[in-house]
Amino acid sequence: MRSFAYKRVSDVATAIAEVGGDPGSEFLAGGTTEVDMLRIRVARPRRVVDINDLPIAAIEDLPDGGLRLGGLARMSDVAAHPAVRERYPVIAEALEKGASAQLRNMATMGGNLMQKVRCSYFRDVDQACNKREPGSGCAAMNGFNRTHAVLGTSEHCIATHPSDVAVALTTLDAIVHLRGPDGSRTVAFDDFFPLPGNTPDREHPIAHGELITAIEVPANPAARTSHYLKVRDRQSYEFALASAAVVLRIERGIIAEARIGLGGVATKPWRARHAEAILTGAPARRAAFEDAAVAELADAVPRSMNSFKITLAQRTMVRALETVESKRGRGGNA
Template identity: 80%
Template sequence: MRPFAYKRVSDIASAIAEVSGDPGSEFLAGGTTEVDMLRLRVARPRRVVDINDLPIAAIEELGDGGLRIGGLARMSDVAAHPAVRERFPVVAQALEKGASAQLRNMATMSGNLMQRVRCSYFRDVHQPCNRRDPGTGCSAIGGFNRTHAVLGTSDHCVATHPSDVAVALTALDAVVHLQGPDGARTVGVDDFFPLPADTPEHEHPISHGELITAVEVPADTAARTSHYLKVCDRESYGFALAAAAVILRVEGGIVTEARIGLGGVATKPWRARRAEAHLTGAPARSEVFEDAASEEMAQAVPQSMNAFKITLAQRAMVRALSTVAAGQGGIA
């Protein structure tokens, strides 16, 4: 680990000023990812600015039924919050399946959204990686790519996005609140994770010194019966091979609303819009779910070792849809 300076701040303005005014400074929240990056020499800040004392950890219930979750809210606190569990169970489920209990007690919501990819080539500073060192190449293409993406890939990067809760938030049309030297702004969570294209090093539309102050989840009564399904190599604390976050409204046996996020199969939390379009207005039946899942994954481009993810993702979608539909009179 390279030596670095450390500073702790207690107010938002100071935090933003300390980092935005120094290109060599980075924010430090829970540290469950950042410390790993420091140890591996992937992250090389001159100084870290500890923001754990900032007053942005509250979970606020909004009058319309939505939630505003502070950027420094711990994953465990969000998952256990009664309003989250009642109104947005898909968020609680994704958080609980996203990390061990110890990590959830430390990791923050903002840190989870900002975490780096889990590609082994990205984490090995001796291997070429366009995300870490632009222009050096993608070692996973032609390398060991069993766990890599089949959706949203490019010739420059095929790494999957690691977050579970970001998948649920994408399906829920959540909004990220940012504050920086130029003031406050919001970004839709789907836009917060761009595709790699030919600039995979640009992982977020966020400028140096901008801080995630909150994540807002809009009200939606359909989300009360939402579901998150995760498939991984091991049950205990594993990264998804395929995951599906489903919000579904069924009325009279017909799907009137469908929102689906996919994880473990794409370079970003993936909004399954083709599947949603296929489902809306159709009977809530198994064969319809299967057709929708197949249509979504028809655009997949597998690597040499991960074609199995296409079928796995389809089955995850069908199972998650069936689980939600079964509680609303659908024929699963």
């Protein structure tokens, strides 16, 4: 690990000024990812600015029935919050399946969105990686790519986005609140994670010195019976091979609204818009679920070791849809 300077701050304005005015500085929150990046020499800041004392950790009700999750809210606190569990179980389930209790107690919501990919080539500074070193190539293309993406890829990067809760939040049309040297602004959640394209090193539309102050989750009554399903090699807090976050509004057996996110198979939290369009207005039945899943994965681009993810993602989506339909059928609007 390279040496670096450390400073702890207690107000948002100071934090932004300290990092925004120094290209060699970075924010440090829970550290569950950043410390790893420092150890393996992928992150090389001159200084880290500890923001754990900033007053942006609250979980607050919004007037329309939505929620505002502070950027420094701990994953464990959000998952356990009564309003989250009641109104957005898909968020609580994604958080609980995303990491061990120890990590959830430290990791923050804003940090989770900013975490780095788990691609082994990104994390090995001796390997070619366009995300870490633009123009160096992508060793995963012809390497061990079993866990890599089949959706949203480019010739420059096939790394899978690692976050579970981001899949749930993209399904709910969350909004990211930012504050930086030029003031405050908001970014739609789907826009917060660009596709790799020709610039896989640009993972977020955040300027240097901008800070995630909150994540806004709009009200959605249908989300009360939402579900997050995660399929992985082992149950002990492994990253997803495929996952699905599902929200359905069913009226008289017909799907009035469908919201679906996929994880583990794409370079960003994947909004399954093709599947949503097919399902809207269709009967809430397995045949429709299967048709939608096949359509969503039609443009998938597998590599030498991960073609199985196409079928796995389809089955994961169908199972998650059936789970939500079953919940609504027992006590909802089906």
